[in-house]
Amino acid sequence: MTVVLATVCRDGVVLGSDSQITDKGRDMTYPADKLHPLGASAAWGGSGARSVLHDVQRSFDENSAAILEASDIGRALQEQVLPILRHHYDTFIKDVPGEEGGGTPAAYVMAAGWRDDKPWIIEITPSGMIGHYDDIGFHAIGSGAPMAQQANALLSHFHLRERSLRFGCAAVLRVLQALDLTSSSVGQPFNLCRIGKDGARHLDDDEIDEVAKIVRRWKDAEQAVIPDIFD
Template identity: 80%
Template sequence: MTVVLATVCRDGVVLGSDSQITDKGRGMTYPAEKLHPLGKSAAWGGSGARSVLTDVKRRFNDNSAAILEAPDIGRAVQEHVLPILRHHYETFIADVPGEEDGGTPSAYVMVAGWRDGEPWILEITPSGMIGHYADIGFHAIGSGAAMAQQAGSLLSHFHLTERSVHFGCAAVLRVLQALDLTSASVGKPFSLCRIDADGAHHLSEDEIEEVGDVVLRWEKAEQAIIADLFD
C-alpha cells in the first residue's frame, strides 16, 4: 500500500509518505523513497507503476526549472507526464501467461510547492486529468489515500491552514503513524518535506525523529487534558 499526502499550512506546504512498495505480481513488499525534489521550491510523490514513476522522475529532474517557471504549473506538469503515460499504455502487455495479477501501467502523480506567497498542490490522474487541491488544504494519493483523508479530517479541528509548517510536519507524521497502526502494508521509514518561502527541505532521519518526539509530547498533553476534564 502506498500513501503520499500533502497539507497546506499558514506559511508553506508539508508532504509526507510511507516507504512500502507492494509488488502484487511477485507477492512481495520492499522499501523505496516516494518523495522527490522538484527543483529547489517544490516536491512530488507518486503512486502506481514504478516504471512510469521512474520515467516521471527522470523527466522532472531534467525539466524542473521550466515547470516551476511556467505561468500554469499544472499544465506544465501535465505536458511532461502525459507522454509517459501514453507510452506505457501503448506498450503494456496485459495478458502475460502465469501473471494474471501483474498490475497495470497506471500511476498518480502529486506535486506541491510554494510560489509568490501561495501554496499549490496538483495531482495528475492516470487519465491525465489535473486536480487542484490547495484550496481544500489537504490531499492524498495511493491505496492508503482514503484512510489518510479520514485521519486528516480527524485533525481538522487543529486548523492546519492557520498554523506553521513546523506544526504541519507533526500533523503529517501523526497521520502516517496512525496509518502504520491500521494497515500492515503502510510502514516506516517515513519521509517528510516542508516547503516555504525559503524552498523545499527534505527532513533527515534525525529531524524526523525530532518531529516524532514532538508528536509524542502532543499526544501526552492531550491525555493530560482529557484526564483533567473527565477523570
C-alpha cells in the same frame, strides 16, 4: 499500499509518505523513497507503476525549471506526464501467461510547492486530468489515501491552515503513524518534506526523529488534559 499526502500550513506546504512498495505480482514488499525534489522550491510523490514513476522522475529532474517557471504549473506537469503515460499504455502487455493480475501501467503523480506567497498542490491522474487541491488544503494519493483523508478529518479541529510548518510536519507524521498502525502494508521509514518561502527541504532521519518526539509530547499533552475535562 502506498500513501503520499500534502497539507497546507500558514507558511508553506508539508508532504509526507511511507516507504513501503508492494509488488502484487510477486507477492513481495520492499522499501523505496516516494518523495522527490522538484527543483529547489517544490517536491513530488507518486503512486502506481514504478516504471512510469521512474520515467516521471527523470523528466521532472530534467525539466524542473521550466515546470516551476510556467504560468500554469498544472499544465506544465501534465505536459511532462502525459507522453510517459501514453507510452506505457501503448506498450503494456495485458495477457502474460502465469502472471494474471500482475499490475497495470497506471500511476498517480502529486506535486506541491510555494510560489508568490501561496501554496499549490496539483495531482495528475492516470487519465491525465489535472486536480488542484490548494484551496482544499489537503490531498492524498495511493491506496492508503482514503484512510489518510479520514485521519486528516479527525485532526481538522487543529486548523492546520492556521498553524506553522513545524506543526504541519507533526500532523503529517501523526497521520502516517496512524496508517502504520492500521495497515500492514504502510511501512516506515517515513519521508517528510517542508516547503516555504525559503524553498523545499527534505527532512533527514534525525530531523524526523525530532518531529516524532514532538508528536509524543502532543499525545501526552492530550492525555493530561482529558482527566481535567471528564474526570
